[in-house]
Amino acid sequence: MTTRRELLGQAAGALAGIAFTGCGLTRGAAAQTPGQARRREVVVAGKRVTTVDIHAHCHIPDALELAGQKVRFPKLVITPERIxxxxxxxxxxxxxSINPNFWxxxxxxxxxxxxxxxxxxxxxxxxxxxxxxxxxASVALAYPDLAAEQLQDAVKRLGMRGALIGGSxxxxxxxxxxxxxxxANAEELGIVIFIxxxxxxxxxxSGRLKGGGGLENVIGNPLETTIALSxxxxxxxxxRFPGxxxxxxxxxxxLPSYPDRMDAMCANRPDQCTVALKKKPS
Incomplete structure (x- = not known):
């Protein structure tokens, strides 16, 4: 059975055919020639690859209005400029995808x-x-039964490929x-859940993240992802849901930097690993 460590290695190898990018939509492409209209192509090992940005936020102004808010980042509203x-x-x-933090x-x-x-x-x-x-898709995860129904509807009726949820x-x-x-519903549908x-x-x-550097984002965000996955x-x-x-x-x-430490904790301090896992944490 594939370990989580092996899965990370396979994901890296998969970049020969597909690449995932971050959420840098508002930044221009440094290698692009000014005024060039042709789509920039990404080439790996001499082969043109399809580049997929799985971390691509957007705004729906009508939904923000329902929540009593206004569009804060106009570039996240989908227009021809986005393409x-x-x-x-x-x-x-x-x-x-849409970050659920406003609703x-x-x-x-x-x-x-x-x-x-x-x-x-x-x-x-x-x-x-x-x-x-x-x-x-968006889902109201604070109400799990509703979220399961929304996920089913989004995938079956609307053709969504997955869902975004928060780290908590x-x-x-x-x-x-x-x-x-x-x-259980996400596993049954076979779609991706983006945390x-x-x-x-x-x-x-606590005040530990105050000061320069935007540490609430730079440290706080990846830290919550680490906690959620852990x-x-x-x-x-x-x-329980291996699929x-x-x-x-x-x-x-x-998390990818700490697989050995995770394994060592369960090996050396089994009292701290209270749930019997079917394989090593890594």
Whole structure:
């Protein structure tokens, strides 16, 4: 059976045919010649590869309005300019997604309205330009039963390829058993779940991340991704749902750097690994 460490190695090898980029949409492509109209091509080992940006946020203005907010980042609203920038950066396809941080604390009915509107609008965008955009659904994960229904609808009716969720749900870890219906549905559908951090407010409150460098983002975001993925491993969620397809934002946080330390903890301090895992954490 493939270990998580081997999976990381396979993912690196897969870059010969496909590449995943970060969320640098607003930056121009440094290698692009000014005024050049032709799409920039990415070549690996002499072969043209398809470049997919799985970390491609967007805004749906009507959904923001439902939540009582305004568009903060106009470049995240999908317009023809978006494809122009994609061409400049050499991005062939974007998996459009919406960060839930502006609506995930709303009441159930409002979350249901926002999610329905967002998913239908994103599906509409993807339907108009299917060769450049695919959609990752929004789900109201604070209400797991509703989230499972929304995921089913988004994939079956709207053709979404997966979903974006936060690294935690209003203080609840993704490994909490009450989220099992959602994970079961995601496994059954065979789609990818993109975990995007919501920061580490408990650490920010301590003041440790104050000062220069934007550490709330630079350290806080990958840290939450690391915590979320670690809980899914150590609490046995990935054992219960072995068919899950999960992508952690920002290169998986710090997790890829610590597989040996994770294994050593269970080997040397078994009292700290309270759930019997089917294989090593790595």
């Amino acid at each position: 122009k920038v994609m061409d400049e950066q050499g991005i062939d396809i974007e998996a459009l 995930d604390k709303a009441e159930r009915d409002l979350q249901a309205q926002i999610v329905k509107l967002q998913n239908e609008k994103v599906a509409e965008i993807c339907g108009k330009t299917p060769d450049r955009f695919v959609g990752l 749900v209003n203080g609840t870890e993704l490994s909490d058993p009450k989220l099992n219906p959602f994970w 995007h951090p919501q920061g580490t407010p408990e650490l920010e409150a 809980h899914l491993i150590f609490e046995g969620t990935l054992d 899950l397809k999960i992508c952690g934002a920002h290169a998986g946080g710090y």
